[in-house]
Amino acid sequence: MKSDTLKQGFYPVLLTLAMGFGSAQAAPNMVVVGYGGAGQKAQDVAFFQPFSAADGNKLIQSEYNGEMARIKVMVDTGNVDWDVVQIEAPDLMRGCEEGMYERLDWKAMGGDAELIPDAAQECGSAALVWSVAIAYDANKLAQAPTSWQDFWDVKKTPGKRGLRKRAVYNLEFALMADGVKAEDVYTVLNTPEGVDRAFAKLTELKPYIQWWEAGAQPAQWLTVGDVVMTTTYSGRIAAAAQGGSPLRVVWPGSLYGMDYWAIIKGSNHADQAKRFIAFTNQADAQVNYVNQIPYGPTNTQAAAKLDPELAKWVPTTPQNLKGALAMDVAFWVDHGEELEERFNAWASK
Template sequence: MHATRSRFRHGAVLAAATVLCALSCAAQAATTLSVVTFGGAYENAAKKAWFEPFTAKTGIDFSTESYDGGLAKLSAMEQAKNPTWDLIDLETNDAITACDEGLLQKFDRKLLGNTSDFLPGSISDCAVSAMVWSTVYAYDTTKLSTPPTTINDFFDLKKYPGKRGMRKSPKVAMEWALIADGVAPKDVYKVLGTPAGVDRAFKKLDTIKSSIVWWDAGAQAPQLLADGAVVMTQAYNGRIDDAMHKDHKPFKIVWDAQVYDYEWWGIPAGAKNAADAAKFIVSASTPQAYADLSKYIAYAPPRKDAIPLIDKSRLGDLPTAPANFKRPLQIDATFWADNADAINKRFQVWLTQ
């Protein structure tokens, strides 16, 4: 009797120890993906639509860091052979350059299954598109009696006096300057690819330079508008939509000459948790996951099968809605990958003149 009870107790202790060990080992094995994004409203939407559901399903957690784009830090990590990021949010030209320079690992598109409904160009050798976003301009409806409707109005200080908010970057600023100067969107990069075209863009920017308030982070654009620091501001469409719907700001987007682009997920070369990062990209690239993002921010899905899953009341807020897509310009990422350094150097000089 005592021997039986002793064996039972011994077995119970072993079983308890096994359970504790399993729990401990699982806790130790749980991955935390280090993710760098552009922060703000987009990161908040990504957390709700993608990060939290993925954690609930897999136990894999996320730590996030914000940045303003560019490849300087990623390049430094590669040179030091010490990548601390597992997943990076990239603009298209940076995704192209990072892939070409070996800063990102190759992505096996077979992991995504059937990709026939993805929009053209939305899967690359090293990255998968997270969404379609757009640079637009917006204004406060309580401050302007006559609403602006075109990109020309953004450059018209006589009709619309006051400060303009702009991202401190030649990207989009150059394109808008040429369109406002009479260049058709389809011809923008043909013109911008010449020295005369670059001169023409800077000359047009000169006409509003003294009225520009520069911003660096996307969250600053709606704040400048809310504070009355600017009459109009260049902005990411999702940031303005977020301010309108969540903060109930009296803003309105002008979609004319919107410059749209893909946003990308890439995995840094040598990332410590590359396999789990790839699992996340696959999870975030399903039609339902893309549709879920649109619930929280007005960015469009890069695959067609997601469209029927989006609430019809939300479709009109997306960059690709027919009413918003009348005179768009898709950013030429290859142009910027090839010319960003030269144009940016001139832009930095121009800022100081």
């Protein structure tokens, strides 16, 4: 959909919100920070450019790898040079409790009636539904992996495996590789013995792991042959496959959740940031986004408008949810810091 159409459709909403929030300060300098790569390119087309045109103010974009320490320093020092950040759910919840993000007035932002459950949070608004899954190059593997047991089986399929360099996701995948059913993963992981079991399973694979930190790396590594299979955000692989790439996703055993938009506490452009979030929650803007990269929309009306051929790549369609695991955000809020510390110590050995 062209930005002119979006401007006509959304401008009344933005004007109403602008009146409610007051005039934005130094609006041309608002900075929105995402995770880069194909995902952020899609955001630029569907959100950043149309919003700037509709709102009448420029938007500056940047990228990061989810470094919470950097945001905390900004808040603690009062030197806030970012405004809106894309953030994972556990980090959002912890940061909200610590006062790192602005509270959102959902009534002033147009409400949350059209959003899926858990999309509207005290300090954040869901940007997308993601899925982390196994990916591989169909042209390079004679037999495609179908499970986490296959991912761990380096005798059956020799070569490096790509894993994100964090405890989150990996502990869940390790337990499934060790035979734990998806529906039992967090029950097991909620025990000291379960955590030990997950780390022991990761240790088995450790000599074959190549750690990724940026979301663009897994697809790049598969393409050049640095790894034979890897965990990845499904949208990155789906976008590549739609462009003719032989990269494929294994949906059973995938883990899904939501990323959020959050406004950093002390932002000089909080009013404009709230208008931006309200814009991204509109159904047509989200359909435009999913057309660019197949992550799950958070607006229920957007989900209903998706083309069936496109929907097969979206993590929240019924066929892709079979055997998938929903992230237990509360678990990672409660235990994330200690588990990440243990993971970092383990990974550095």
